[in-house]
Amino acid sequence: MAKKKTAASANKRTPRRSVLSDEIYEMIKTMIFDHEIAPGSRVNIDALSAQLEVSQTPVREALARLESDGLIAKEPLKGYKATELLSIKQLNDLFQFRLLIEPWAAEQAAKLIDNTGKTALKAEMQSAKTALKFAGENQFQALSEHDSRFHTLVSSISGNQTVADFYDRTHCHLHLFRLYMANKLHRIDGESRADFVQDLFEQYYQSGSGQLAIKEHEAIAKAILDQNAKAAKAAMHTHIESSLKRFSPAALAANK
Amino acid sequence: MAKKKTAASANKRTPRRSVLSDEIYEMIKTMIFDHEIAPGSRVNIDALSAQLEVSQTPVREALARLESDGLIAKEPLKGYKATELLSIKQLNDLFQFRLLIEPWAAEQAAKLIDNTGKTALKAEMQSAKTALKFAGENQFQALSEHDSRFHTLVSSISGNQTVADFYDRTHCHLHLFRLYMANKLHRIDGESRADFVQDLFEQYYQSGSGQLAIKEHEAIAKAILDQNAKAAKAAMHTHIESSLKRFSPAALAANK
DNA sequence: ACTTCGAAAATACTATACGAAATAGTATTC
């Protein structure tokens, strides 16, 4: 609902700096992220464009891109629908893929990092800590975003653009977040979405998973900053395996 | 020009089994591969939809998807343009990426292959040989397509869908790069595009690169069929490194 | 000659309305 206003005002008043189509793309992504568009549910272009208060044209473009991203599936002449949540197998496949890529990326990052990279990495770790302290009710969101930025950063420091691009394309954080959300939505009926996020974070936080993830990130960051390639590689490997373990119960629950 | 007719007839006469938007997507992709849309050149939606004799809507959707594929880039409010070709660095990055993924995929394939997979793999190797013998002037095309199918097949036998998907995304860039080589290395003006491809094949073929690649494929296939995981992994690693070496001189020439 | 400015043209982007074709759902017939 808040989104409608944003779209309308951005459209009518302010001189646009970007293109509506891109905004719509981001908005729909967010809606999928928040389960406002539930996994597996149909996406009616008419309804969506009405809700967002834009015409069909930008919605169509956005959906076409989301389809390439694997977040939306198109059935010809039947319409678009949000993709289902990751199955256990898909989750394992995804993490196996990451295990092939990211430890190598961390290793390279440790070898090739320069001062700019070091500054960026330190800044990211710092901001993660402060975000966790002050984000209040949005701490889980903050954590998730930090995680995404961290892995993107390491990939980019590795110097291999292909690797960096391909990490982005996995949409890891989005899939994992959806998984957790679904898990939570399953348990508590009738609550508002904001409350779900809050609850979700609390569970995640109180289980110590958040701190663990940050700790592991710190180990990776330290190794990279020390330019200890072997340690960086090992730390990233450990981190991804731990991360998979933390997410697996959610996947189990989501898949009933 | 031949394409126009296809589009029009598919649109007007026959009952459609797929969606126009998808056809347009394939057509534009073909146009990029054929250098009908040159790398780096701008893509005028009006002109393109006129040329293909369809409205803008399906063209926009196709371009949005091609953008996700990395074949087209969008600059907000300025329009779409075909992406530039791979630089030497990007080519190296891409092959480094493949070195991380595909040897593992081959290893897994050797471990997990079943009878269906064995049949498919044998059939592919067989068809590669016959295609090379009898394809005549389309031998380069045949070889290129076999290469694509072979690597796709191994990825899919590996059982990891994420890995298979990501291989697919890399391949179009390699394909494009090969055709680009053709164009650059044989810069003969006034010749038709088909002639370029033909010329490329001849050089490639006469240099023995084609046979080499097939030989390496056979080594990989044998190891997988023998379910010798280690050998399969090693053979794939060797193959990709050799493949890069075969590409590199052309890449150097192409980038002046 | 070189920049700087500004109008005109070209182009990108969005909105809207309509229509054809396929799917989905419902009723009718046998």
Add this chain to the structure above:
DNA sequence: GAATACTATTTCGTATAGTATTTTCGAAGT
């Protein structure tokens, strides 16, 4: 009760108009 026919809904594509932004290009000022 099953197959068929009809209706409704929805998707997909077309056409067109209007707005916003970039680009072009020429004139004025330095």
